[in-house]
Structure formats: C-alpha cells, structure tokens
Amino acid sequence: xxxxxxxxxxxxxCALFVSVPPASAHHAFAAEFDSESCRDFNGKLTRIDWQxxxxxxxxxxxxEDGEVENWSFQTYALITLRRNGTGRHLFVQNMGEDxxxxxxxxxxxxxxxAAAGLLRFEDDVLRQVGQIQN
Amino acid sequence: xxxxxxxxxxxxxxxxxxxxxxxxxxxxxxxxxxxxVRPLPPxxxxxxxxxxxPDLTGHWFPNGAGQGVSGRFGVDPAALGTFxxxxxxxxxxxxxxxxxxxxxxxxxxxxxLSKSSVNCMPxxxxxxxxxxxxxxxxxxxxxxxxxxxxxxxxxxxxxxDGRPLxxxxxxxxxxxxxxxxxxDTLVVESTGFDDRTYILPNGWFHxxxxxxxxxxxxxxxxxxxxxxxxxxxxxxxxxxxxxxxRWTLGDGEVYEFYCTNNRELEELQLLRELELAQEEEx
Numbered sequence: 490x491x492x493x494x495x496x497x498x499x500x501x502x503c504a505l506f507v508s509v510p511p512a513s514a515h516h517a518f519a520a521e522f523d524s525e526s527c528r529d530f531n532g533k534l535t536r537i538d539w540q541x542x543x544x545x546x547x548x549x550x551x552x553e554d555g556e557v558e559n560w561s562f563q564t565y566a567l568i569t570l571r572r573n574g575t576g577r578h579l580f581v582q583n584m585g586e587d588x589x590x591x592x593x594x595x596x597x598x599x600x601x602x603a604a605a606g607l608l609r610f611e612d613d614v615l616r617q618v619g620q621i622q623n
Numbered sequence: 624x625x626x627x628x629x630x631x632x633x634x635x636x637x638x639x640x641x642x643x644x645x646x647x648x649x650x651x652x653x654x655x656x657x658x659x660v661r662p663l664p665p666x667x668x669x670x671x672x673x674x675x676x677p678d679l680t681g682h683w684f685p686n687g688a689g690q691g692v693s694g695r696f697g698v699d700p701a702a703l704g705t706f707x708x709x710x711x712x713x714x715x716x717x718x719x720x721x722x723x724x725x726x727x728x729x730x731x732x733x734x735x736l737s738k739s740s741v742n743c744m745p746x747x748x749x750x751x752x753x754x755x756x757x758x759x760x761x762x763x764x765x766x767x768x769x770x771x772x773x774x775x776x777x778x779x780x781x782x783x784d785g786r787p788l789x790x791x792x793x794x795x796x797x798x799x800x801x802x803x804x805x806x807d808t809l810v811v812e813s814t815g816f817d818d819r820t821y822i823l824p825n826g827w828f829h830x831x832x833x834x835x836x837x838x839x840x841x842x843x844x845x846x847x848x849x850x851x852x853x854x855x856x857x858x859x860x861x862x863x864x865x866x867x868x869r870w871t872l873g874d875g876e877v878y879e880f881y882c883t884n885n886r887e888l889e890e891l892q893l894l895r896e897l898e899l900a901q902e903e904e905x
C-alpha cells in the first residue's frame with residue numbers, strides 16, 4: 490500500500506508537470522503565492538467555506554513549539570473542484586479528521602494562510618485542489 | 624517551461640508505474656490507455672435548425688475533452704486548451720506606442736488586480752470567449768442565440784433577425800450586437816463596450832472605439848469553433864485576429880457561480896500596499 494501510494498503520488502505530481510501547461514492566463518499563481526515557500530501540512534480539518542469563487546478550508550496544525558495553529562487554505566474555484574470530483578461533501582465528511590495538504594505561502598506575509606495544491610483525506614486518495622508549483 | 628522539460632522523461636516512467644494505484648475514484652487509468660481523458664472525436668455532422676443553418680445549441684467546454692480537465696490526472700495534452708499554439712499560432716496584438724507603454728508600466732500585482740478573475744467584474748466580450756476557463760451553454764433558435772456563461776452567471780442574447788447595430792450604442796460589457804450568416808458561419812459584429820474590461824488578462828485594455836467580430840462555426844457535432852477579430856484604432860496599430868478557438872460538447876450542469884467571496888482581491892491589494900511602501904523606502 491505504501492509503495493502504491495508513493496508511486497501514485499509521484500505519478501500525480503509528475504502528471505502536473507507533464508500534462509498541465511506551466512502558465513495560467515486565468516490566475517497568475519506566482520503573483521499571490523510564493524512557489525519557493527511550499528511545504529507539507531498535517532493536521533485536523535476544522536472548517537470549510539464553500540462560496541464562489543474559491544473554497545477555503547481550515548485545519549489545526551501543530552507548529553515546531555507544539556502549539557496548535559489554525560491555518561486557512563485557498564483552493565481552486567468551486568466549479569473546478571466539482572468537475573474533478575472533489576465536492577463539498579468530502580470536506581464535510583472529513584471534518585475533525587486528519588488530513589494532509591501540500592501548500593504554498595502567501596507573498597503578502599499574511600500568517601497562517603496558504604494556497605492548497607494537493608490534498609489527501611483519510612481515504613488516502615490524492616486530490617489536486619489547486620495549482621502546484623513544486 | 625524548464626520544469627516541464629526537466630520532469631517529463633523521468634515522469635513518464637513513474638507515471639506508467641504509478642497511475643492507477645492511488646488516483647481519485649473515477650480517474651483510474653485502464654490497462655490499455657495512457658490517458659483517461661482524451662480529445663473528443665468529431666462526432667458526425669452538426670445538427671441543423673429548421674431553417675437549415677447549423678444549430679449551435681450545446682453545453683460547451685473550453686478544451687478538447689468535452690468535460691472538465693483542471694485538477695484531473697491522466698489528461699492527454701492534446702485535449703487541453705482551446706487551441707494548439709503550434710498548429711494554429713496566434714499573433715500577439717500590435718499596440719500603439721502609448722498603449723504599449725501603459726501596459727508595460729503595470730506591475731505584476733497591478734496586472735493581477737486588473738483581472739476579472741480577481742476583481743469579479745464581468746469579463747465582457749470578447750474576453751468571455753478568450754480568457755474563460757468555465758463552460759458556456761448556447762441555446763440557438765432561428766431568431767436568437769442565447770449565451771449562458773457559467774462564469775459569474777453572465778448571459779447574453781444575440782438577435783438573429785437581421786436588426787442593425789444601434790445608432791447610439793450604450794457602453795455594455797457584452798456590447799451591442801448584430802448578426803448575419805456567411806455560409807454556415809454565424810458572424811456577430813459588436814460595438815459599444817464598457818471600457819472597464821480587458822481583451823486578454825495581460826493588461827490589454829480597450830477604447831470606446833472597440834469593434835469585435837465573432838465568427839461561430841460548428842463543423843461537426845462535438846466541436847464549436849469561435850474566431851475573434853478585435854479592431855480598436857485608438858489602441859491597436861492593426862486589427863487582431865484570434866486563432867480558431869475550439870469548444871467541445873459536454874453535458875452536466877452549468878454551475879452557479881456568483882463571485883461573492885473572492886479574498887484574492889483583498890490579499891493582492893495588501894500585497895500592492897506592501898510593494899508601494901517598499902518603493903517609497905527606496
């Protein structure tokens with residue numbers, strides 16, 4: 490299972506580079522988020538705001554000092570999420586559960602805020618919920 | 624582009640090994656296919672209206688797949704986008720010197736703030752056909768063409784009864800339109816545009832002299848081709864012609880999309896304030 494997950498994860502990340510055009514005319518990801526400041530987040534899902542144009546979800550993440558911080562994450566537009574199979578119900582069903590997110594920090598210095606790229610609920614399915622830069 | 628090349632070769636091997644192992648439900652590759660989302664076939668001849676003209680009715684997706692492709696895995700690159708830049712290259716607009724200087728003076732943040740995807744202003748015509756990642760439903764009757772744009776719940780009605788352009792057009796986001804048939808191509812000419820819209824999300828603004836010509840064709844059941852000509856003698860040195868943009872027939876919902884909670888505007892405005900403060904310090 491672990492090998493499958495690693496291979497699957499690698500394949501998905503690779504697919505982003507291979508099949509998605511690098512530039513997006515719709516949004517310039519790099520204008521708002523720092524592709525050099527991306528990291529993994531592990532924590533518990535605490536809230537979902539499902540309002541157009543973008544969903545925002547929140548999760549409690551433990552920092553290096555052992556303190557719990559509540560981070561917010563921006564996603565793709567709701568329409569895009571729906572069409573790639575990531576509906577609101579998945580967030581609702583996973584409320585309070587552990588999730589993993591790969592996200593990039595905001596350039597404007599806003600604390601505890603990032604753009605989510607990849608997300609995994611407890612079902613271990615890797616989902617692309619936003620642009621990923623690295 | 625460097626990322627694309629750097630990752631392509633090793634990724635091909637990894638993708639072959641990895642696809643199908645932990646991908647989202649409904650996105651599993653089969654044993655026989657490299658991609659799970661491919662370009663649609665032509666699909667046979669187009670339907671016709673009672674008057675014998677091509678019926679443009681359909682739920683149209685801005686790609687070659689007839690379904691959503693963003694955030695999906697295993698999408699054939701040939702199914703992405705509305706045109707192939709190598710097969711049908713699109714020349715850049717040729718701006719007058721003053722217009723070029725105005726665009727070049729925009730910072731990346733200002734450019735981002737100008738985008739309708741950030742500020743939630745209507746895209747307007749022709750941007751709604753050129754810079755729109757969401758779907759459009761067309762309802763075509765002999766006397767009218769209704770365009771239901773998913774983005775921002777915008778809509779537009781084009782009359783097909785031969786009425787001329789208004790003598791005194793008011794500035795509208797979608798302009799004032801008159802339509803005619805040239806063979807099997809529906810040609811729509813529009814004037815009178817709200818000057819708060821951009822033609823493309825690269826700072827390309829327009830004047831009140833903007834004229835837009837849209838050419839709609841449905842060469843087959845599954846494909847809608849839209850070509851745009853932009854004439855703006857106050858901003859451009861010459862008219863600009865788009866590549867033939869393909870939209871493909873899909874199904875499913877035209878989703879509600881009222882832009883009421885866009886925090887990008889606030890975040891980017893904050894970033895711009897920081898940039899201005901830094902510029903003052905320097």
